[in-house]
Amino acid sequence: MMRKLALLALAAFILAPLVQAIILSFTATLAADGNAVGSIGLMNYANILTTPELQSAILNSLAYVSVNIALCLACGLPAAYALARFNFVGDRHFLLLILVFRVTPPVVLSLPIFIVFAQLGLVNSPIGIGIVHCLFNLPITIWILESFIRAVPREFDETAFLDGHSRAGFFFRHLIPMIAPGIGVAAFFCFVFSWIEVVFARMLTVTAGKPITVAISAMFGFQTDIGAVMAMTCLSLIPAVILLFLLRNYLAKGFILRS
């Protein structure tokens, strides 16, 4: 009984702000287009989907998150294989290096990253943000994939080599299908951590290429349409909540650290 009450209180605590956001997202909070303040309907969502900046913000977010996932998997897979299968000089130092990058707060590196990326011509483009988010997502990808590869017995590799597969052929044709769930889990955490990040995303989009998170901040002004802000927030939550639901059994993986 006590347990049920405690869990209900917890659910209320967690859900309350989200419920309010959902309610507000369906409420007209600024009088416009003949909608009285307080009327209920889909006007906020309709507004967002017809505002070009907000449309492009959604596309920008999807673009940089895709760049980030592709880059993390492309660089993370070979690195994870190396760490799972080989002892080599400096392997622990590499783990320490990625641990340090994983926990370094974005605000500490935001200034130099802006300057370096400005010189590389990567400001105002989704590609720049996609690359920067590798700072914390690549370590996570490597840790997750390493744990999945480690779970595959080494004899599996050896049998494939005896059967005449090259290491590359084995990697793409046998190992990747084996650890497909791990790749999915890694991609999910890259998506979420990249999707919600703000400091780098804001720093690197001065005049163009603004993603959803930055577009939401830009909606605050002299007369803020809080209903539209909440509608945008709810839209931004949909993909992450769907992925959260699909990968519910792997939640702990995204927060594993190794040293």
Place this chain on the structure above:
Amino acid sequence: MERWTDNRAWFLLLPALVVLAVVGGLPLLAVINYGLHDIFTLSETHWVGLQWFEDILDSDRFWASLGRSLLFSALALTIQVPLGILVAKLLLPLGRRAVWGLVLCALPLVVPFNMIAMLWLGMIQPQIGLFGGMVQANGFDYKFNPVHTWVLILFVDTWHWLGLVVILAYAGLSSVPQPYRQAAAIDGASRWAVFWYVELPRITHALAIVFLLRCVDSLMIYTEAFAINAGEPNDATRFLSLDLGEEIKGFSYGQAAARACIYFLIVLSIVWVFVIATRENRRPQ
């Protein structure tokens, strides 16, 4: 499982190293370099040596911010870690259904960082907030009362990050074999004793991860604190990262870079303590 020994494995790390060099290595070198210069424009800089570092370490402002951040971090850890373990303990007997509790706790983790403060500011807003009336009736004034600002930031931070503690504590607790608990219970151990002597020693690694993540993140809290009161009232919530953000916005790039170096060293030393502690821990097993 034995692993092959082969230093050619470094070639497999190359792509990852190149990316990390661009997003981590180069910026770190740049930040150290800028920290040693006075920067008028990026093409007009003057060597100042360790001047900025000395200025920062000599200023009361830095030590005051560090103190506030340490206090905030200590409070956040004291509230969130026991509370998260408690929730994980509540979820544990639910078996497979517990995963829905974990999904629930994970919801705040997927909310965009800048919206977390907004959601709660909306909650306590007098006109539209669900808690608005209640909060106002109790004289809660987060804009001008420093204690109330602290309470609000801690509350929001707990909402945001409690799920992380719950998920990792649950993962640790669910890996403790059930017979251990039963054996202890047969011996007449209280529930508290079972937790303290049977479960806790087996989840220390999971908890070490929680401590590291929460410690660094709360010490460097920026987005929520800035959105709630931007360091006010009277600098009562001016944390380390808010000083840094202010200098970057004020184009004091040299000073900001030196400050970023100092913060990086703080983070590095916390990681170092974590690594030492977890290695000491693992050896006896």
